[in-house]
Amino acid sequence: MTFRKKDTHVPAQAAPATLEQLVRWRRDVRRFKTDPVPDDIIQRLLRLADLAPSVGNSQPWRILNVKDAGIRAAIAKSFEAERRKSAEVYKDDKASLYNKLKLAGFDTAPVHLAIFCDRDAAQGHGLGRQTMPETLDSSCACMVTTLWLAAREAGLGLGWVSIVDPSAVTTMLGVPKNWKFIGYLLLGWPEEEHLDPELERHGWQARTPFESRYSELGSAERGPSQHPQHVAAKGAVALVGAGPGDPDLLTIKALRALQSADAVLFDDLVAKPILDFIRPGAKLIDVGKRGYRKSCKQPDINTEMIRLARDGLKVVRLKSGDPLIFGRAGEEIEACQQAGVPIDVIPGVTSAQGAAANLKVALTNRDHARRLQFITAHDRRGHLPADIDWGAVADTAATTVVYMPKRTLAELTEIAIAHGLDPNTPAIAVANATRPDQQVFISSVGAIAAALSAANPDGPVLIMIGEALRYADAANATEQASAMAAALGALPAST
Template sequence: MTFRAPEDLEKSPSLEQLVRWRRDVRRFKRDPVPQALIDRLLRLADLAPSVGNSQPWRIVSVNSPEKRAAIVQNFETARQRSAEVYSGDQADLYNRLKLAGFDAAPVQLAVFSDRGAMQGHSLGRQTMPETLDHSCACMVTVLWLAAREAGLGLGWVSILDPAAVTATLDVPANWKFVGYLLIGWPEEEHLDPELERHGWQPRTPFEARYSEVGLQGATPGQDTGSDGTAIQNGCVTLVGAGPGDPELLTLKALRALQSADAVLFDDLVAKPILDYVRPGAQMIDVGKRGYRKSCKQPDINAQMIALARQGLRVVRLKSGDPLVFGRAGEEIAACKDAGVPLSVIPGVTSAQGAAASLKVALTNRDHARRLQFITAHDRRGHLPADIDWSAVADRAVTTVIYMPKRTLAELTEIALTHGLDPKTPALAVANATRPDEQVFISTVGAIAATLGAAHPDGPVLVMIGEALRYATARDAADQAGVVLSALDVLPELT
């Protein structure tokens, strides 16, 4: 057996890295693996723990082309049979997935559990005979980690008929088939499993598999809410969908959508984003539509909690960032009061998406040293009574106004009476970052009339401030006439 040199030990991956790299590999290079390396890994795996020190694993190296071909045929038959249990999108995805790497893996091992093993004097097997098989799984795990440490990949094929494998390899009848292992140099490196990467089934929260015993009124696998009601290990995640462009979703948001059991989504969430939700998840429209019949917030809170108490992974999907005018505070409080595990995944808020789309800086060292977001309506749909008008009129601030359609004229009129220059640049953006995005370039004194005449559909926000002045003129060269008359400034030439 060979050992690493002292200088190489410093380069060894940590245990955590090995565990994270332990991925089921199905894409191998055809390069051979030195037999000495395989021998070393197998001897290392042979040190794995086993019940009663029974070491029940039996490993068969399958080298014969005829035997390998029979195993491949076994796999194809079992794969086709398994496909019959799926339907719709799940069936399509199953048929597209690469579920084995027989075509390239240079090393192929069949692992069996010897149910007749005498070693260990049957210690522990009188009460739990299945621990022999569990011991074999421990051995495979050690082999898996050892292979990753050596730079190899390992795939565990389970879509096989055990009886046919036993017959093909002509092993004793009391050997129970555990799994068929493929080993080789991986074609590519990934931290996430292929099944997760392609949307079959992402990892679920750790809390879904961890429980404590001893909580009064609860049973194992359950938590209790503040009212003492037992709840399953479900959870709620508030997810920001961004302003509309699906490519602005964060990786964390994407993973949450692909692992959700139920998604409660707002009316403003762009429809293409819903296509990223895991097939089979419950889709529940809880949109709060302005000035029309819509879901009430208490009802949404109750539905989230009820689904989580069924043990489901619930995603509350909101346009933009849930923490910016998204009523996240009410939903966070409701989950905490109910004792439901909750996490928040922020999103790109509409102001950021609109500004990026227009290439407009919201702050500027010379013109805007503050940035503020305000909402143009309160709980009743009226202009809020507590707006700080002196802050809105400040020439050194950029103000972004959310949900301004109904109250913009009143808002700008009051802002002007508090000293805001009517020629201050103003931009209105409808459906920011989406294919039907509309931009309206104007001034504070005219933006309400401009927006009212256009009457755009979809979510709208308005940005006002001196920081927008030259950027607006520069980025709207094709609308130079509008810019010159509205802003009274010449575009900068470069």
């Protein structure tokens, strides 16, 4: 999950990435692509890092770009030896987990940088070093931090290798004796992106709350006190339904949440005009999840949501439609509750309601449909779920709404017909319900899969099945889409 995806649309107000977004975009990269980094980019990043602050303007860092394959291999061998030695400290499950946390970057990262501190640096004439000589090392750390941020902004990742023998590395690289080894850095294009550190993601160490590391001593009004006072964060999460797309379907409570939010984590399916209602200055974080495409991982989203709330922010988790209907709301609610983060849920108009309203058709009907059921057409693997109640789908007294059916619709209708559903039962596919580019396909259960496949519409699709749908008005839906397109400055697709 990143804030700077080149292939993902991000609203103009969310880009370029802010400093906070760069900081949250994880620094501890362990897996890299082998693609080379152009020399001009490396030079630009190193020159930016060289502008880092240092005590007394000492600039004590010395950067060695290690290009020799033999030396790289020797340092990697040293790392592996030290890693095995470190593993002996841990026992049982901790030892097993430690052995799984292997750094793969030595073989793939295109750039290797060894960082040293010149303890005899003449720059600055020793200013600040007389009382705290260790600040030379701190200055080098400032340089590495600047390099990391510059790398992140360029889309690169930085890995800091700490499990090596400093004396062995110093000898291998043949640097002056007065240079103190600070760290070995791997630089390259990340193979994967995460908002949470790998050690946290795999259960090595959970991140502790900010309040455990921050305290205040006294106050301006009362003078100094004897004990530091911890300041508790008061952040919270609101799980908000954005509706199917038409901004006018946003609820008043959802609007209030958007206009008071400090940070908004929004899904890819949220209609872009709705993002315009977010309070100016709020942090916008695209955590888009799309079926069958590379997307954010749910644990990453949970982690970021909780972290922002623990920092004292009002966080909105914005989802298309109603988050309580096939929106994985349960996982996010549980994550917040386990973390002790307050969470509120603001439901939204689900796409089935929006689509039916546009078509001027009731989903229930005293003569034809006394039951309404929502089902999903794909499971965790993207396949048709194995536990669908096919007898219920074939029930002539029910209206069935199928969410996320694009890839499995042909299989779904074939099985439903085999279980007794009349192939002539009305079926309507709606793509981008209630949006300017809404498309409506009125057909039958036996023919809807072929019709949808031939049209291959882009965007989210749902299927409505049942006798109550015989009264649908496709012309009215097209007129509504045209009116909305005129209001929003977009042209509707043909239906």
